[in-house]
Amino acid sequence: MTVAGEMRQYQVVGRKAGTEENPNPEAYRMIxxxxxxxxxxxxxxxxxxxxRKMKKTTGEILDCVEIVEKNxxxxxxxxxxxxxxxxxxxxxxxxxxxxxKLTGAISQLxxxxxxxxxxxxxxxxxIRTATLGAxxxxxxxxxxxxxxxxxxxxxxxxxxxxxxxxxxxDRTFSTVRPTxxxx
Numbered sequence: 001m002t003v004a005g006e007m008r009q010y011q012v013v014g015r016k017a018g019t020e021e022n023p024n025p026e027a028y029r030m031i032x033x034x035x036x037x038x039x040x041x042x043x044x045x046x047x048x049x050x051x052r053k054m055k056k057t058t059g060e061i062l063d064c065v066e067i068v069e070k071n072x073x074x075x076x077x078x079x080x081x082x083x084x085x086x087x088x089x090x091x092x093x094x095x096x097x098x099x100x101k102l103t104g105a106i107s108q109l110x111x112x113x114x115x116x117x118x119x120x121x122x123x124x125x126x127i128r129t130a131t132l133g134a135x136x137x138x139x140x141x142x143x144x145x146x147x148x149x150x151x152x153x154x155x156x157x158x159x160x161x162x163x164x165x166x167x168x169x170d171r172t173f174s175t176v177r178p179t180x181x182x183x
Contacts, residue, residue, distance in 0.1 A: 005035070005107075006103055006104060006107045007033045007034065007035060007103050007106045007107045007110065008033070008034060008035065008036070008040075008066055008103055009031065009032075009033055009066065009067040009068075009069075009102060009103050009106075010031070010032050010033075010034060010037060010040035010064055010065065010066055010067065011029060011030070011031055011032075011063070011064070011065050011067055012029070012030050012032055012040055012041060012044040012061065012063070012064050013027055013028070013029045013061070013062045013063040013064075014027070014028055014044055014045075014048065014059055014060060014061045014062055015027040015028060015059060015060060015062060016054050016058060016059050016060075017058060017059055017060050027062060028048065028052070030044055030047060031067070032044055032047075033103070033106045033126055037064050037066070040064060041061055041064055044061070045059070069101045069102060069103070072100045072101045073100065074100070075098055075099070075100060076098070076099070076100070076131050076132075077096060077097075077098055077131070077132040077133070077134070077136075077137055077142055077146070078096065078097050078098070078099060078102055078105040078129060078130070078131060078132065079094065079095075079096050079129070079130045079131075079132045079136070079138075080094070080095050080096075080097065080105065080106070080109055080126060080128075080129050081093075081094050081126075081127040081128040081129075082094075082095070082109070082113075082124055082125060082126050082127055083124075083125045083127055084113065084117070084119045084123050084124045084125070085119075085123040086117060086118075086119065086123075087118075092127075094138075095109060095112070095139075096132065096137060096138065096139045096141070096142045097109065097142070098142055098145060102129060102131075105129075106126065106129075109124075109126075110124065134146035134147075155181065156180035156181060157180060
């Protein structure tokens, strides 16, 4: 599986194919992060082989729907519990990300795991995700943005050209450096 762009969240429902003994078997539902529905179905069968005695040849997919987040205009803190295989063994991990959507936080996770730990996307299994409040953050990187009156000062600004007005001077080239401190 390759991660090109942002991951998507799918709900996949599947079950063992009906037989004469059991015409209506139990259905299983999983929330899976994948770049497309084909990969989501493939990951569903991968996990079903591990957890239940069921595989693609003996089962059927009932439904595969993309889950879209309702409010994606507010930055939220996400906690992600995961398990990954490294060169030395299997490790559990907890990470925190700030993003507009859960799928954006998952995409950040895959990118960061590839950069920091050289982990391939197929080696990462997401166990659980949660939206965290400001008091629930454990990592200092995310906690610094959780303060009520967080400010982002702009100490050095260059006045740029707007429509109908000139930037720093009338000419393209100037003999003086621009003033960037408006303290």
